[in-house]
Amino acid sequence: EDQVTQSPEALRLQEGESSSLNCSYTVSGLRGLFWYRQDPGKGPEFLFTLYSAGEEKEKERLKATLTKKESFLHITAPKPEDSATYLCAVTDGGNQFYFGTGTSLTVIP
């Protein structure tokens, strides 16, 4: 059973058009939810960690929020350089992360 489901699989936005990416999770005893950015042929780049429902983190045009069942990555007024695949991962405190398949974001100038 998938621990992490991300939607949509792909998203095309016009520059400046705000939107949200979704990550829903089923792991019990969530100890951390992580957002990463991945550029083609590169390793995941850490963005945020969220630990408890209601928590929010912000970085530039990105804002991550967490509820008991899902997380959202809100992108405000995106720019072409925000184009990447955004990965969500969770841990139950064990020794591994469970990743979703990612959302491929394309921002068109």
Added chain:
Amino acid sequence: EPEVTQTPSHQVTQMGQEVILRCVPISNHLYFYWYRQILGQKVEFLVSFYNNEISEKSEIFDDQFSVERPDGSNFTLKIRSTKLEDSAMYFCASVMGGSNYGYTFGSGTRLTVV
């Protein structure tokens, strides 16, 4: 900013050959990981390593795989007899604390088995 360094960036090998993928984690980190990503698929956990021993491994990490931290700075993944299905990006990651904290990933090694 400290980085996790992986070499080589790309390796092509014949099926059945042994490969060693190398990683230099961030110097004050204590936990080390290998993940892989088959093209178009999820990032998948292979193995975690702490205090000079494997702390957890996935079903993927069978007897063909091994890890070592030979000299206190390098962290290696060896695949003894490569198969076509081992073709993937292999990512090393490290973190100071445990898995409750965000890892730092390396840029990966693209392994192509022909």
